[in-house]
Amino acid sequence: DGGITQSPKYLFRKEGQNVTLSCEQNLNHDAMYWYRQDPGQGLRLIYYSQIVNDFQKGDIAEGYSVSREKKESFPLTVTSAQKNPTAFYLCASSISGRYQFFGPGTRLTVL
Amino acid sequence: AQSVAQPEDQVNVAEGNPLTVKCTYSVSGNPYLFWYVQYPNRGLQFLLKYITGDNLVKGSYGYEAEFNKSQTSFHLKKPSALVSDSALYFCAVRDGDGFNKFYFGSGTKLNVKP
Numbered sequence: 001d002g003g004i005t006q007s008p009k010y011l012f013r014k015e016g017q018n019v020t021l022s023c024e025q026n027l028n029h030d031a032m033y034w035y036r037q038d039p040g041q042g043l044r045l046i047y048y049s050q051i052v053n054d055f056q057k058g059d060i061a062e063g064y065s066v067s068r069e070k071k072e073s074f075p076l077t078v079t080s081a082q083k084n085p086t087a088f089y090l091c092a093s094s095i096s097g098r099y100q101f102f103g104p105g106t107r108l109t110v111l
Numbered sequence: 112a113q114s115v116a117q118p119e120d121q122v123n124v125a126e127g128n129p130l131t132v133k134c135t136y137s138v139s140g141n142p143y144l145f146w147y148v149q150y151p152n153r154g155l156q157f158l159l160k161y162i163t164g165d166n167l168v169k170g171s172y173g174y175e176a177e178f179n180k181s182q183t184s185f186h187l188k189k190p191s192a193l194v195s196d197s198a199l200y201f202c203a204v205r206d207g208d209g210f211n212k213f214y215f216g217s218g219t220k221l222n223v224k225p
Binding site for chain 2: 004033092094096098101104
């Protein structure tokens with residue numbers, strides 16, 4: 001079955017620690033996205049990538065980094081510079097700007 | 112600038128009654144409009160989209176939405192609500208003339224009571 005997988009489902013981070021969230025898709029989609037979801041604030045775009053080896057900052061990129069070495073993979077690193085990382089993180093993909101297909105999400109909690 | 116507004120944080124409806132979840136948008140080019148649903152601790156699921164054509168769009172699970180260009184609205188509707196429809200609903204817009212970037216509303220929590 002085609003889809004998007006995100007791992008882990010739950011992640012705990014200590015203060016000052018970098019963590020990486022995985023996102024993999026087998027839909028052959030060109031574009032991939034990372035969103036952050038906080039209660040009552042909807043989805044905010046962190047980074048997006050339209051092709052391999054290219055990505056752009058979204059609205060809240062500070063404290064985050066990404067890479068796009070393969071079409072199928074778009075990992076997100078939450079660095080220690082992100083002061084309030086506790087949130088639900090969603091990865092999505094799309095082809096030619098049609099509707100986005102979302103992964104199941106990763107819930108990150110800072111201890 | 113592109114933006115989406117969902118004016119209601121929460122909508123309450125009785126099971127069997129029609130439901131409407133409101134959305135208004137602002138884009139500089141031709142709008143591509145979408146509705147998604149999210150159940151607790153899950154990703155978003157696509158319901159329907161408007162790209163061009165008929166103003167009334169039919170989607171999954173009996174949902175439909177009406178595109179109104181003059182009012183810049185794209186309200187989600189369903190003739191008869193089910194308790195299982197209770198979830199968080201998001202409207203999104205993409206600028207049809209621009210890059211593959213989507214803008215989401217803040218979400219509307221739908222509560223369907225038996």
